[in-house]
Amino acid sequence: MIETSNKMNWRALCQIILLKLKSVAWRVLSMAKELFLVKRVSQEIIRSENMNIKRQHSLISWSDLPRDVLHLVSIRLHICDHLSFRGVCVTWRAAASVQQFNECSPFLLRDVDVDNDCHSFICPFHGKCYKLNLPGSYKKYRCRNSSHGWLFMIDRNSEETFLLNPFTGARVDLPRWNRYAVHRVVLSSAPTEPNCTVIIFKFGYRGFQFCRVGGDEWKVESFSPAVPMNGIVIKKRLYLLCYSDYSLSDTEATIAAANTGTQLNLEFVKQPRFTGIESAHLVESGEELLLVIRYVVQILNSNTRFVVFKRDRRTSSWVPLKKIGNRVLLLGDMYFGYYSASFIATEMGCKENQIYFQYRKGVRYIWGIFNMEDSSFKSASWDPFLERANSFGLIGITSSFV
């Protein structure tokens, strides 16, 4: 009896244990299931969140931005930054055309840095310096002038002469130029355009020399009494600056123009009488032709002053201007190739009514700023001549991709 009851007990016990085990197992299983489910659900949530974020963010990336938007950014950049912008990716390159910078950003070019075989380009208004390795070796060439964004280059030994666009590396060969100093090179247009004429003014020469791009020799045009030292081409019209003592008639100008066969009209503009003149510049400014004269007033210290005239085309006379408004002028001296240019001050990030100019003080060059408003003058806070005190000044260029 006892045995059977014992057996019964055992069986019951076993059954109970089994049941318990089952329930535990079930519970463990369901817990595991729950855990697994929760995990799956949370993963799904995370995944969907990820997808959401991804979806939002994959809407647009920098290279998908509309062309207009990218263009708006690119036009706000100075030329060097503009070039960087174009080097980022295909869409950015397409959005920022190079043409928009034609005749826009000015630079000062320091003569070839022989040690590094590179050119230093300096922002005339803020002094920032950029270095550019020109394609090929230009150690043996000397750049003495610029026009339309192209550099006038001469080989130091062989007199090989050509025009070089420092930004595109394009080169246009010219007839050999003898080694007489050049003080002004004027192009009638970009050399890539048809009928471009190169006009050179040089020291002590009664006239100018010229050559058609693609031509094989330099031709001479001289005027016996008049000594045009400086000229400028505006809209197919060559303005020649002459001293007031000399005069040339319109017929003589027409004959001279015909002689050159350059399809340019010639006009002589007389420089008004003035004492203490240091230099005179013709400047194209928007639709206007300006004459800017730097002179020195000898009171205690010699003070540099400027006077600006506007050409009245109707009466062929100069009208003095007290202020130049939202303009800033950039002027070089003869080592500068008498570079002259006018820019909109706010676009260049500088104060209006100012003239930036290079001048010589003793053996050194100084980069000065003249304020038209109060006739005050100061040196620029940065000194482009500091690095190489004995350098040949700087050449002003405007960026061009044509």
Add this chain to the structure above:
Amino acid sequence: MASTSNSTSSKIITLRSSDGEVFEVEESVALESNLIRRMMEDDCANNIIPLPNVTAPIFYLVIEHCKKHAEMKDNKEKKKELRSQGEELLKSDPHTYSNLMEAVNYLDIKSLMDLTAQWLADFLKGKSPRLIRELLKIKNDFTPEEEAEILERNRWAFD
């Protein structure tokens, strides 16, 4: 300055972003967008105006900037504040910035377009293409030949 205090008097416009979120915006702020202005002129103003190209987080940013821009007029400090915020966003989350620019362009908000473009231009100044790509996470998709040509043409080294 006064625009925040008399907000109750101005009309409220309801807009829906592409992911379905609904925004209630003061009319004066909403009308900064030429797109919304045109839609209202076409008499869609009584209903909710849908904006299928703009997500909620980006739209939120746009509204914030619009509000601040309205306050910023003749206030130099606010101008500085907004500018530094824009620069901060550009540095910390350039991706969102690009989306902000896209949205501003889509919504046709001239004033904000000029501002965001100027901030980006200032950010890019003095940086090489490689650094720009790195900072903004842009893929270099030039072919090796194109890349070589670009390098050959302008080998600028920044001081």
